[in-house]
Amino acid sequence: SSAPVDPRPLIMVTGGAGFIGSHTLVELIQSGYDVVVVDSFVNSCMEAIRRVEKIVGRAVDFHQVDICDREALDALFQKSVSTVPAPLCRITTVIHFAALKAVGESVKQPLRYYENNISGTLALMGVMEKHGVRQVVFSSSATVYGNVNCPAFTETDSTGNVVNPYGRTKMFMEHIIRDMCVAHPGWRAILLRYFNPVGAHSSGTIGEDPLGYPNNLMPFICQVAVGKRAKVNVFGNDYPTLDGSGVRDYIHVTDLAQGHVLALESTVDDRCLVYNLGSGVGRTVVEVIECFAKVNNHAIPWVFAPRRPGDVARLVCNPAKAERELGFKTTYSLEDMCRDAWRWQSMNPNGFR
Ligand code: NAD
Numbered sequence: 089s090s091a092p093v094d095p096r097p098l099i100m101v102t103g104g105a106g107f108i109g110s111h112t113l114v115e116l117i118q119s120g121y122d123v124v125v126v127d128s129f130v131n132s133c134m135e136a137i138r139r140v141e142k143i144v145g146r147a148v149d150f151h152q153v154d155i156c157d158r159e160a161l162d163a164l165f166q167k168s169v170s171t172v173p174a175p176l177c178r179i180t181t182v183i184h185f186a187a188l189k190a191v192g193e194s195v196k197q198p199l200r201y202y203e204n205n206i207s208g209t210l211a212l213m214g215v216m217e218k219h220g221v222r223q224v225v226f227s228s229s230a231t232v233y234g235n236v237n238c239p240a241f242t243e244t245d246s247t248g249n250v251v252n253p254y255g256r257t258k259m260f261m262e263h264i265i266r267d268m269c270v271a272h273p274g275w276r277a278i279l280l281r282y283f284n285p286v287g288a289h290s291s292g293t294i295g296e297d298p299l300g301y302p303n304n305l306m307p308f309i310c311q312v313a314v315g316k317r318a319k320v321n322v323f324g325n326d327y328p329t330l331d332g333s334g335v336r337d338y339i340h341v342t343d344l345a346q347g348h349v350l351a352l353e354s355t356v357d358d359r360c361l362v363y364n365l366g367s368g369v370g371r372t373v374v375e376v377i378e379c380f381a382k383v384n385n386h387a388i389p390w391v392f393a394p395r396r397p398g399d400v401a402r403l404v405c406n407p408a409k410a411e412r413e414l415g416f417k418t419t420y421s422l423e424d425m426c427r428d429a430w431r432w433q434s435m436n437p438n439g440f441r
C-alpha cells in the first residue's frame with residue numbers, strides 16, 4: 089500500500105497581496121504550485137487576493153499575518169504539515185516579498201523601515217530554520233547598486249554604494265540570507281534584483297495600487313491619464329541621455345512573476361545565487377510618456393521639473409546571467425507595459441477600493 093502523496097509543491101509567499109506578489113501568485117498557481125500566502129495589508133488589501141482567486145479559478149490559502157510576529161508565523165508552519173512520509177513541514181520554499189518599499193518614506197522613517205524589513209526577515213528565517221524549510225527566493229532591488237554611474241550593472245558589481253535606508257534594508261537582507269547559506273549547509277537562496285517593474289496582468293483585474301501620491305513614474309502617468317493629476321513632472325532635463333531625462337530598465341510585472349517560477353525550477357547547484365531581473369534595455373522618462381500616449385491614444389501632458397534628489401541618470405541591468413542560468417527572457421515590450429498599465433487603471437480608476 090502506498091502512502092498518500094502531497095499532490096503539488098507548497099510555496100509560502102510573504103507579501104502576496106502586493107503588486108508583484110499578486111502577479112506571482114497567478115503564475116505560480118497556473119504553473120502547478122500550491123501556495124500559502126501571508127500579508128499584513130500594510131500596503132495592500134484582501135481584494136487583491138480575491139481578484140487572484142478569480143483569475144486562477146480556485147481558492148487561495150491566505151493568512152493576515154505580520155512576518156514580524158514570530159508566533160503567528162510559527163503556527164502557520166506548524167499547520168503546513170506533509171501527509172507523507174512523516175509530519176514534516178510541507179512548505180518547500182518561501183518567496184519573500186513582504187517589505188516596505190517607498191524610498192522617500194524610508195528617509196523620514198528609518199526605524200520603521202529597519203524594524204519591518206530586517207526584523208521581519210530575521211523572524212521569518214528563524215521560523216524557517218526551526219521547521220527545516222531552508223529555501224528562499226528573495227525580492228532584492230536594483231537599488232542595491234546605489235548612486236553609481238554604470239552602463240549596465242552585473243551581479244558582481246558592488247552593493248556598497250547604497251544611498252537610502254530602504255536600499256540599505258535590501259542590502260542587509262541580502263547579507264543576512266547569504267550568511268545563513270554560508271553557515272548552514274542545507275540552506276539555498278536565490279536573490280532576485282528587480283529593475284523597474286510596471287504594467288499589470290492582461291485581465292486588467294490586478295495591478296499597482298499606490299496609496300496617496302504616487303512616487304513612481306508609471307502609476308503617476310496612469311493617474312494623469314485617468315484625470316486625477318494634471319500633468320507629469322519629468323524630474324531632470326540635463327542628464328547625459330537621449331533627451332536629458334533619466335533612463336531606467338522597465339520590466340513587465342508578468343515577466344518578473346515568471347522569473348520567480350524559473351527560480352523555483354532552477355537546478356544550478358550553488359548555495360546563494362544572485363540574478364538581475366530586467367530587460368537590459370534603457371528607456372528615458374520622455375520615451376515612456378510618449379509610448380503610453382501613443383499606444384493608448386491618450387494625450388499625457390508633461391513638463392520638465394528639477395532633478396529628484398538621489399536619482400541617477402541611468403539604471404539598466406545586464407540580464408545575461410538570468411538568461412543563461414534560469415532561461416529568463418522578457419517577452420513583453422514597453423508598448424505592452426503601457427497598454428496593460430492603462431487597462432488596469434481605466435478598469436479600476438480607484439484601484440482595489
Ligand atoms: P507592495 O508594497 O505592493 O508589496 C509588498 C507587500 O508586503 C504588501 O502587500 C505589504 O502589505 C506586505 N508587507 C509589508 N510588510 C509586511 C510585514 N511585516 N508582514 C507581512 N506583510 C508585509 O510592493 P511590491 O512592489 O509588490 O514589492 C514587492 C517586493 O519587491 C518588496 O520587497 C519590494 O521591496 C521589492 N521590490 C519592488 C520593486 C518595485 O519597483 N515595485 C523594485 C525592486 C524590489
Ligand code: WQD
Pocket residue numbers: 189191228229230231283284285303304305306308320321322323324333334335336373396399403
Ligand atoms: C523612474 C524614472 C524618475 C516619477 C524606484 C526605487 C527603486 C526600485 C524601483 C524598489 C526616474 C522619473 C518618476 C515622476 C519622473 N524600487 N520620474 N516623474 O526611482 O527608478 O526606482 O523603483 O526597490 O529602489 O527607487 O523608479 O518610477 O520612481 O522613477 O520623472 O513623477 O522616472 O526620476 O528617472 P526609480 P521611479
